[in-house]
Amino acid sequence: MTVSRVLADPSIVAPETRERVMRAVEQLGYVPDLVAGSLSSRRTNFVGLILPTLTNSNFADTSQGLAEALGQSYQLLIGYTLYDTGEEERLVRSLLARRPQGLVVAGTLHTAATRRMLMNAGIPIVEIWDAPSAPLDRAVGFSNFEAGRAAARHLLSLGLRRLAAIGSEADKDPHDARGEARLQGFAAMLKEEGIGTGRILRHGSAPVSYAHGAAAMRVLLKEMPDVEGVFAVSDGSAFGALMECRRQGVEVPGRVSIMGFGDFELGRECEPAISTIRVDAKGIGTRTGLLLRDLFEGRGQETPPSIDLGIEVVPRGTTAGTGRSHDRNQTSSEGRRS
Amino acid sequence: MTVSRVLADPSIVAPETRERVMRAVEQLGYVPDLVAGSLSSRRTNFVGLILPTLTNSNFADTSQGLAEALGQSYQLLIGYTLYDTGEEERLVRSLLARRPQGLVVAGTLHTAATRRMLMNAGIPIVEIWDAPSAPLDRAVGFSNFEAGRAAARHLLSLGLRRLAAIGSEADKDPHDARGEARLQGFAAMLKEEGIGTGRILRHGSAPVSYAHGAAAMRVLLKEMPDVEGVFAVSDGSAFGALMECRRQGVEVPGRVSIMGFGDFELGRECEPAISTIRVDAKGIGTRTGLLLRDLFEGRGQETPPSIDLGIEVVPRGTTAGTGRSHDRNQTSSEGRRS
DNA sequence: CTGAAAGCGCTTACAG
């Protein structure tokens, strides 16, 4: 028990004893067993993290941010759902069995059993990558619906009128609820402007990436050859669409403007650079980590349950005006909302 | 203890008792505490995974493969080193404290303390993403040196002679030992062919990605304007180099051929598609997972300590011959080695 | 087939 004290807080042990213990630890290569420690102290220092996939630079950034903000004393327990609600339920159950002190979920959060388990877990639950007004417990994110609206508003502000959006199928099981919210925001904005809903193309299943964007663009160019502006629900998909245009000799942004989402490094480094909606992916992780540490230490009760980190429109090389812009709305940025 | 039996193996409990237990479990929402279970059974069912970074699609693929092969009963404990050996040591120590049953390391594996801890851990250690002839314990990967040689051989076979390779600085801490091995293999091949070592440009620090490739290419085009072929140590870097060429109006592959490494989805979907060296990133994870399960169950002792999954040259749109190809070596594939 | 006992390796009070 004295060893335990030396390792936990050396200052409360007499210098001479401390030295003796340290020497023994060194010689034996003693590494304390945190499994036993966790059981005894009822603190595992685990934080569970549930993501749809890790092959998405945004989610990778979020988990890096979370790991950094939690610091060395907490260990992340990561699981992937592949956008499947059944898999998510299995994952929540097995993570909870490890007795994490908090659970961070960017999954689809669907089955009733999942919700019940989360509610009854007795630990802080943080839903990330969306900012619902009434989260299960807490939320850190932004409004995906607003992101879709902002994309539409930007394309409209350039004078473009024949618009489309590409995402994945919404009513199947793997499915991407956040991407769907962006599509709906996009359609809603067009409706507000009284120009129909545009063409909302739900193609293939989540997760969407390069190949998805290329395939969807191929379909779109065939069925709507005069399309002027396209919003893809992720930068990966936007990149695929851009490459498909290049293959078909369709000029971007000359003939069609393309707008992505997520501000991936890929889009910044691409030539032309991809116009996008920036979200602070790493910041979502960092903010979540800080919130959890507060909650673990009994602080943070006054933090609002839903934290909205906002979005920002970033116009770059893949969008351009038609010349006939009769724009009422010239803003290129949503700014920060909270 | 009967509850424990029902949950572990229902068949050994009388049907009636079993039913009673199941009903109670259901009603109470009982989730067994694996922390206590682990301590008692001395099996945590944890597998530690140490990666340089998750923001690299290859490593993300490897971890997905590993997770799938290990299956539901094992939980991955993931840590990032950011290519820093000190961070790696800290990570190994804290992972070992969780008493994993196996440890998978794609880190840089540098400090003496790290090696000592790994040797004394008493669990299977699998080094991945390289296949050294004498691993610490076991290894699953391929030869990075051979990958570099293969890249050089491919560029030479196209008749290109003014060659260069771009990677990151080798003698600092963060540094990428596997990327460096590729550079050295590249230089070695050129030497074998008696045409010097080419220009080996070690620029910036690991990890290398899009922006790195662009910056390195900028430097290279300035100091070696007549360069004919470039090997980048990752497809991310190759993509950045390709974009930089486009910005500067340098035709690829017309004026300069570019070759990457890793066969990222990005390179396949890019236009022109990036010539690369394919490694089976997900397969490395899968193979490692299967090996670990064998070892956990007392099998797999006869498996060779070092498993080489081989590499394959994949010529695509960013490399083309000069016309003056006096190639002795037309092979476009390394095939599978073991 | 089921239950009582011991113990996994720590931490947390509690004495001294």
Added chain:
DNA sequence: CTGAAAGCGCTTACAG
């Protein structure tokens, strides 16, 4: 400032 005792919630033999 340091040590002896109890206990965290399971699993593993061992009896019955």
